[in-house]
Amino acid sequence: MRASLSILLLSAFLMNLAGFAVISFLAVYLSNTLHYSAAQTGTILSIMVMSSRGLPLLTGILGDKYGYKKLMGVGLVTRGTGFILLAFAPSFFWTAIAALLIGIGTACYEPSALAFFSSEPHEKKRKEAFTYLNFALNGGAIVGPLLGGLLLLFDPRYPFLISGLVFFFLFFIQLSMIQEKRTPNLIQRSIRSDLSQLFSNKPYLYYCFSMIFFWFMFAQLTVAIPLHMFVISKSESLVALTITVNALSGLLLMLLFRKLFLSVHSFRLIKVGMLVMASSFLFISFSSSPYWLLVCIVVFTIGETLVLPSSDIAISEFTNGQSPGIYYGFFELSFALGATLGNYTGAYFINDSSTTFWPWTIFFIIGLVGSILVGRLKVLERTKEPLEIFQHQS
Numbered sequence: 001m002r003a004s005l006s007i008l009l010l011s012a013f014l015m016n017l018a019g020f021a022v023i024s025f026l027a028v029y030l031s032n033t034l035h036y037s038a039a040q041t042g043t044i045l046s047i048m049v050m051s052s053r054g055l056p057l058l059t060g061i062l063g064d065k066y067g068y069k070k071l072m073g074v075g076l077v078t079r080g081t082g083f084i085l086l087a088f089a090p091s092f093f094w095t096a097i098a099a100l101l102i103g104i105g106t107a108c109y110e111p112s113a114l115a116f117f118s119s120e121p122h123e124k125k126r127k128e129a130f131t132y133l134n135f136a137l138n139g140g141a142i143v144g145p146l147l148g149g150l151l152l153l154f155d156p157r158y159p160f161l162i163s164g165l166v167f168f169f170l171f172f173i174q175l176s177m178i179q180e181k182r183t184p185n186l187i188q189r190s191i192r193s194d195l196s197q198l199f200s201n202k203p204y205l206y207y208c209f210s211m212i213f214f215w216f217m218f219a220q221l222t223v224a225i226p227l228h229m230f231v232i233s234k235s236e237s238l239v240a241l242t243i244t245v246n247a248l249s250g251l252l253l254m255l256l257f258r259k260l261f262l263s264v265h266s267f268r269l270i271k272v273g274m275l276v277m278a279s280s281f282l283f284i285s286f287s288s289s290p291y292w293l294l295v296c297i298v299v300f301t302i303g304e305t306l307v308l309p310s311s312d313i314a315i316s317e318f319t320n321g322q323s324p325g326i327y328y329g330f331f332e333l334s335f336a337l338g339a340t341l342g343n344y345t346g347a348y349f350i351n352d353s354s355t356t357f358w359p360w361t362i363f364f365i366i367g368l369v370g371s372i373l374v375g376r377l378k379v380l381e382r383t384k385e386p387l388e389i390f391q392h393q394s
Contacts (some may be wrong), residue, residue: 005129008113009136011170015109016140020243021148022083023207023222023263025159028230028239030095034154040092042347044099051103053112053336061194066096068112068325069178075112079105080167086162090173105167111332112129113382117325118316127262127313132252134309141205141247145240152236168324194323198330204318208334213370214270214307215338216345217277217363221246221304223346224359225297233290242297249298253305266310266317271374273306278367285357391392 030041034361063071082101089095117129140248151158199205226239233239280300284293319327 002040003045003134004116005248007174007177008116009132009177011174012113012133012136013140015068016137017144017147018140018166019084020141020144021151021159022086022142022163023243025145025148025152025236025239027223027227028154031227033228034095036092037282038347042344044095045343045347045355047096047308048099048103048311049339049343050098052106052340053103053183053334055104055107056111056244056332057326057327058329059329060115060325061323062325063112063115063329064194064325068115069174071108071112072178073096075105075109076167076171076174077105078102078108079163080171081105083160083165083167087157087164107332111325111329114312114315114328116260117312117330118319118324124262128317129263130309130312130316131258133312134305135251135306138247138254140252142244142251145247145389149237149240166208170254173199176197180323197323198326199316203377204327206320206329207314207374209309210370210373210377211270211331211334213336213366213373214274214277214311215275215335215340217281217367217370218304218338219342220281220363221300223343224363226283226294227302229290229293232288232293237373238290241294245294245297246288246301246304249301250305253302255307256306259289260306261309261313266314267377269306269310270314271371272379273303273310274367274371274374275304276300276303278303278364278371281360281367285360 026040027045029038030044031038037046042084056198059071062359079102082103082105085101086098090097117133119127147162148159151162221243226242229239229242230236277300280296280303283296284301287294315327315331316324
């Protein structure tokens, strides 16, 4: 089990490295290199998000039933194929197909990978595993934009090609080194009973709805923020720097906040984190300086760092050790809805209107509403044995 988790942590680092080598520049690449309209750019990004975050309910069930290793393998191959196709896509149609493959691959991989971490029976070790996962993801996000920016100097297709090869490499590594893992007794259980248990867990469903507002804000890290940076700086290197500053500060903040995730309830950290993220958008409207935007990204990252590990930890507690794949899979629907709305809204700001205060004020209000909604979960935060409540209600 420990060896498999180590491989998954390495995979998380390399996958984020490969992903951010592409995603950091994707919105700018679609709009400025391929000359797609705002609607076309938003459509490509949303296909990727809707498939990667809409299908995990199904792929999570399949992982619970037939094995997490199998679903992760399918995900790696499919995602790698999508990235390579993206490098050679001759038209908008094929670009959309590539985005769909990338999304399907992500949907197959992520719920099963998170289920591996969630299957740790000891609460403290489980929380530590999720914090290490965040370290790995941030490390990849630091190196990824730097690699992508370097490859762009030679050919804009190179980031897509190298990223695709990384996913194929990880497929062979995991195939030979990861042990299969499934939750006991799930073969005898029906999909209907799993869904019935999930949909009767009202606190969990309320939590998923509340997180739509977080994912709306989170989407702006790869849409509105880099596009705004390009508008005010006309520099692709500064666009890459937005993700690097986010990832580097996130890594440092994880070192600073690490003990918080072990001692403070996840709902409280999520509520505060969403409020901090919302405030960062309001701060962006104060100045059109690229350097001020980088400062605001650090503030954004403070909130993001509080939310992301806490979110995974919260879901592991909601599952109560039962069908973790389906719980993580269903949660991705909130990502699909929030990020899709965020993608279209962010892509709409590919113009000088992003230098005014009103787009960022709207983002602030959306984040504030989300923080208030999560704050209503505080009644569960006060209970000493939340898992028993979740189990009773399910």
